[in-house]
Amino acid sequence: MLNRVILIGRLTRDPELRYTPAGVAVTQFTLAVDRPFTSGGSKEREADFINIVTWRQLAETCANYLRKGRLTAVEGRIQVRNYDNNEGKRVYVTEVIADNVRFLESSGGGNREEGGSSNANAGYGGGSSNRGGGSREQQDPFIDDGKPIDISDDDLPF
Amino acid sequence: MLNRVILIGRLTRDPELRYTPAGVAVTQFTLAVDRPFTSGGSKEREADFINIVTWRQLAETCANYLRKGRLTAVEGRIQVRNYDNNEGKRVYVTEVIADNVRFLESSGGGNREEGGSSNANAGYGGGSSNRGGGSREQQDPFIDDGKPIDISDDDLPF
Amino acid sequence: MLNRVILIGRLTRDPELRYTPAGVAVTQFTLAVDRPFTSGGSKEREADFINIVTWRQLAETCANYLRKGRLTAVEGRIQVRNYDNNEGKRVYVTEVIADNVRFLESSGGGNREEGGSSNANAGYGGGSSNRGGGSREQQDPFIDDGKPIDISDDDLPF
Amino acid sequence: MLNRVILIGRLTRDPELRYTPAGVAVTQFTLAVDRPFTSGGSKEREADFINIVTWRQLAETCANYLRKGRLTAVEGRIQVRNYDNNEGKRVYVTEVIADNVRFLESSGGGNREEGGSSNANAGYGGGSSNRGGGSREQQDPFIDDGKPIDISDDDLPF
DNA sequence: TTTT
DNA sequence: TTTT
Numbered sequence: 001m002l003n004r005v006i007l008i009g010r011l012t013r014d015p016e017l018r019y020t021p022a023g024v025a026v027t028q029f030t031l032a033v034d035r036p037f038t039s040g041g042s043k044e045r046e047a048d049f050i051n052i053v054t055w056r057q058l059a060e061t062c063a064n065y066l067r068k069g070r071l072t073a074v075e076g077r078i079q080v081r082n083y084d085n086n087e088g089k090r091v092y093v094t095e096v097i098a099d100n101v102r103f104l105e106s107s108g109g110g111n112r113e114e115g116g117s118s119n120a121n122a123g124y125g126g127g128s129s130n131r132g133g134g135s136r137e138q139q140d141p142f143i144d145d146g147k148p149i150d151i152s153d154d155d156l157p158f
Numbered sequence: 159m160l161n162r163v164i165l166i167g168r169l170t171r172d173p174e175l176r177y178t179p180a181g182v183a184v185t186q187f188t189l190a191v192d193r194p195f196t197s198g199g200s201k202e203r204e205a206d207f208i209n210i211v212t213w214r215q216l217a218e219t220c221a222n223y224l225r226k227g228r229l230t231a232v233e234g235r236i237q238v239r240n241y242d243n244n245e246g247k248r249v250y251v252t253e254v255i256a257d258n259v260r261f262l263e264s265s266g267g268g269n270r271e272e273g274g275s276s277n278a279n280a281g282y283g284g285g286s287s288n289r290g291g292g293s294r295e296q297q298d299p300f301i302d303d304g305k306p307i308d309i310s311d312d313d314l315p316f
Numbered sequence: 317m318l319n320r321v322i323l324i325g326r327l328t329r330d331p332e333l334r335y336t337p338a339g340v341a342v343t344q345f346t347l348a349v350d351r352p353f354t355s356g357g358s359k360e361r362e363a364d365f366i367n368i369v370t371w372r373q374l375a376e377t378c379a380n381y382l383r384k385g386r387l388t389a390v391e392g393r394i395q396v397r398n399y400d401n402n403e404g405k406r407v408y409v410t411e412v413i414a415d416n417v418r419f420l421e422s423s424g425g426g427n428r429e430e431g432g433s434s435n436a437n438a439g440y441g442g443g444s445s446n447r448g449g450g451s452r453e454q455q456d457p458f459i460d461d462g463k464p465i466d467i468s469d470d471d472l473p474f
Numbered sequence: 475m476l477n478r479v480i481l482i483g484r485l486t487r488d489p490e491l492r493y494t495p496a497g498v499a500v501t502q503f504t505l506a507v508d509r510p511f512t513s514g515g516s517k518e519r520e521a522d523f524i525n526i527v528t529w530r531q532l533a534e535t536c537a538n539y540l541r542k543g544r545l546t547a548v549e550g551r552i553q554v555r556n557y558d559n560n561e562g563k564r565v566y567v568t569e570v571i572a573d574n575v576r577f578l579e580s581s582g583g584g585n586r587e588e589g590g591s592s593n594a595n596a597g598y599g600g601g602s603s604n605r606g607g608g609s610r611e612q613q614d615p616f617i618d619d620g621k622p623i624d625i626s627d628d629d630l631p632f
Numbered sequence: 633t634t635t636t
Numbered sequence: 637t638t639t640t
Contacts, residue, residue, distance in 0.1 A: 001166040001229075001418055001640095002389055003191045003206065005236065006320060006480045008160035008547055008576060033161045033236075048161065048238045050252075071159075071578065073318055073482055073547070078163065078191075078236070078254075080206045090637090094208075094252035096236075102317055102482060104545065104578050159576055160547055162480060164322045166389055166418060168639035190639035207638055227639060229420065231324055231389070231476055260324060260475055262387065262420050317545075318482035319507045319522065321552065324475040326635035348635035349477045349552075364477065364554045365634055366568075385635060387475075394479065394507075394552070394570075396522045410524075410568035412552075475636095564633090 003077040005096050007050060008104070009033035011070050017063035027059035028052065029066065031074060051095045052076070062101055075100035161235040163254050165208060166262070167191035169228050175221035185217035186210065187224065189232060209253045210234070220259055233258035319393040321412050323366060324420070325349035327386050333379035343375035344368065344411075345382060347390060367411045368392070378417055391416035477551040479570050481524060482578070483507035485544050491537035501533035502526065503540060505548060525569045526550070536575055549574035 009031035017027045032047040039046060052074055054062050066072060076098035085091050167189035175185045190205040197204060210232055212220050224230060234256035243249045325347035333343045348363040355362060368390055370378050382388060392414035401407050483505035491501045506521040513520060526548055528536050540546060550572035559565050 001192050002164065002231075002322070002391065002416070003167075003193075004164045004320070004322060004391065006160065006162045006318070007236070008578075034159050035161075048236060050161075050236055050238060073160075075318065075320065078165070078206060078208055080208060100318070104482075160480070160549065160574070162478070162549065164476070164478060166420075170638040188638065192640080203640090205639070229640080233476065233478065258476070262324075317508050318480065318547075319509075320480045322476065322478045323552070325477075328634040346634065350475050350636080351477075361636090363635070364552060366477075366552055366554060387636080389476075394481070394522060394524055396524060396568075 005074075005076050005078055007031055007033050007052075007074045007096065009047070009050070009072065009074075011066055011068050011072060012049060013068045015063050015066050017059060025056055025059040025063075027054045027062045029062070031072065051093075052098050053079075053095050054098045054101065058098065058101060065103055066101075071104040073102040073104055074098045163232075163234050163236055165189055165191050165210075165232045165254065167205070167208070167230065167232075169224055169226050169230060170207060171226045173221050173224050175217060183214055183217040183221075185212045185220045187220070189230065209251075210256050211237075211253050212256045212259065216256065216259060223261055224259075229262040231260040231262055232256045321390075321392050321394055323347055323349050323368075323390045323412065325363070325366070325388065325390075327382055327384050327388060328365060329384045331379050331382050333375060341372055341375040341379075343370045343378045345378070347388065367409075368414050369395075369411045370414045370417065374414065374417060381419055382417075387420040389418040389420055390414045479548075479550050479552055481505055481507050481526075481548045481570065483521070483524070483546065483548075485540055485542050485546060486523060487542045489537050489540050491533060499530055499533040499537075501528045501536045503536070505546065525567075526572050527553075527569050528572045528575065532572065532575060539577055540575075545578040547576040547578055548572045 012030040012032050015027045015029040017025060019025055029052050031050050031052055033050055035046045035048065038044065074096060076096045079095050079097045081093045081095070082090050083093075170188045170190050173185045173187040175183060177183055187210050189208050189210055191208055193204045193206065196202065232254060234254045237253050237255045239251045239253070240248050241251075328346040328348050331343045331345035333341060335341055345368050347366050347368055349366055351362045351364065354360065390412060392412045395411050395413045397409045397411070398406050399409075486504040486506050489501045489503035491499060493499055503526050505524050505526055507524055509520045509522065512518065548570060550570045553569050553571045555567045555569070556564055557567075
């Protein structure tokens with residue numbers, strides 16, 4: 001009936017872009033979301049590692065501009081898939097299907113692998129527009145203003 | 159950093175109340191949340207089955223008043239636990255830790271097991287106040303007004 | 317950047333459907349959302365009265381099926397408009413622009429004006445399809461199943 | 475019943491800290507939240523300017539560390555107050571009462587008034603602990619790690 | 633101007 | 637393993 005999730009956290013690694021056999025772009029990444037407390041006596045801050053999936057144009061934009069370590073806001077819904085693994089056991093997978101992603105940090109801010117970002121973008125961008133279709137020409141949105149970026153998907157079923 | 163979930167769906171079965179060795183009440187149930195679309199050519203409405211966990215006073219109230227089939231709103235955060243199963247394989251479990259639950263349907267409305275509700279309440283309520291501590295005397299909130307109920311936990315870590 | 321609101325409350329009166337000069341449907345209603353506490357010594361439950369605006373197809377469906385007193389979930393974003401009133405003073409108006417509305421109560425449940433619903437629907441529905449265009453033929457969704465209804469707008473700017 | 479808001483935007487000015495006659499800290503600020511589209515033919519990005527109110531410890535922390543222009547996430551609920559103005563007319567005020575605020579930018583990042591931040595903090599901090607009570611000694615959380623800060627209120631009524 |  |  002109603003299923004809404006909003007998360008802010010950091011990517012645990014660079015996003016992974018793939019294509020379905022029909023050529024639809026899918027990007028997956030994991031968000032580390034710090035818990036609002038420390039458990040037990042531990043001074044260590046714990047986090048939940050939450051799998052995010054994006055589709056189509058949003059997938060391509062995420063693949064182009066998100067990188068490991070970036071602070072990111074994600075809006076979407078929880079989806080629970082299940083499949084039978086190779087031992088015939090049913091496995092349940094919970095993911096957040098994002099329909100709105102906000103890049104809260106420009107390439108310069110707090111990213112440990114400086115300079116890697118624009119290089120990787122070119123690679124991803126080139127590949128995607130050749131294979132997946134639907135990818136408009138994009139510029140690195142961080143180049144001219146340093147402002148966070150807003151992107152949404154078109155809200156189609158997936 | 160920020161982790162917020164809001165769901166509306168129906169319980170797939172009666173909630174299960176347990177107690178930790180330290181006597182803390184924990185209630186679990188599953189919410190069936192209809193997806194906003196039908197996939198492929200199917201006319202069948204699909205749902206996500208999302209596991210909900212509540213603690214302490216909120217756990218007792220949920221065990222007392224929620225029943226299979228009831229339309230319910232849940233507010234909380236996504237938590238990902240992992241443990242090693244008996245084959246030494248790491249298993250990941252995703253749950254929503256609820257801190258706010260709203261009962262959107264009184265016992266009369268759309269429930270197939272009419273009258274079962276107040277009976278079960280007594281059973282649960284008696285058990286919980288003996289074992290778990292912290293349970294104040296409660297009346298069936300549906301008796302006198304038929305209004306939805308609001309309950310929240312105290313927001314402590316768990 | 318990100319602006320998300322989720323409310324559950326009851327309509328303070330029947331929704332009002334209008335049309336812009338260009339023929340676009342707009343429906344407004346107010347949601348009474350009980351506060352999670354009682355202020356001061358008062359036993360009275362207070363509420364916030366929050367103005368909701370819906371557009372186009374969602375507006376027509378809300379006008380057709382929502383009625384005073386109905387428990388309703390609304391998802392949307394906060395919008396702040398301002399205009400200069402007839403004394404030349406700037407007035408600020410805050411509304412929630414809904415893109416998703418869930419009817420949590422069928423016509424039978426908790427509505428004091430029994431039977432008024434289907435009558436009013438016909439009136440609204442007839443008027444709207446004549447004037448506004450874009451309104452598909454609709455049946456009362458409560459007739460055959462008594463399930464809550466899900467409706468969303470098409471996510472266009474407004 | 476349920477009333478949840480999540481916003482990400484930038485402060486339009488420095489926050490304002492006041493105290494009630496009873497000595498309770500209240501901080502107000504306005505968040506500029508860019509709309510997800512541009513209206514009409516305009517290339518200008520529009521924003522909603524949303525008033526935020528925080529209470530007690532959260533108020534003091536916001537006053538200490540938030541500054542004009544900072545990217546900030548706010549979680550809370552919509553509240554509608556009304557009062558009669560000096561012409562005897564009823565005025566309605568809509569605000570977001572925040573119970574959770576996340577500072578998404580450290581003092582260095584994207585702030586146009588460089589260096590102003592730590593100075594102002596000291597001023598506010600000193601004042602608040604003298605007048606308001608309840609303010610624990612705090613360090614500038616940005617000094618040692620550059621990570622965003624998480625703060626919540628104690629969830630009491632206000 | 634407010635709902636249950 | 638699922639609800640209406």
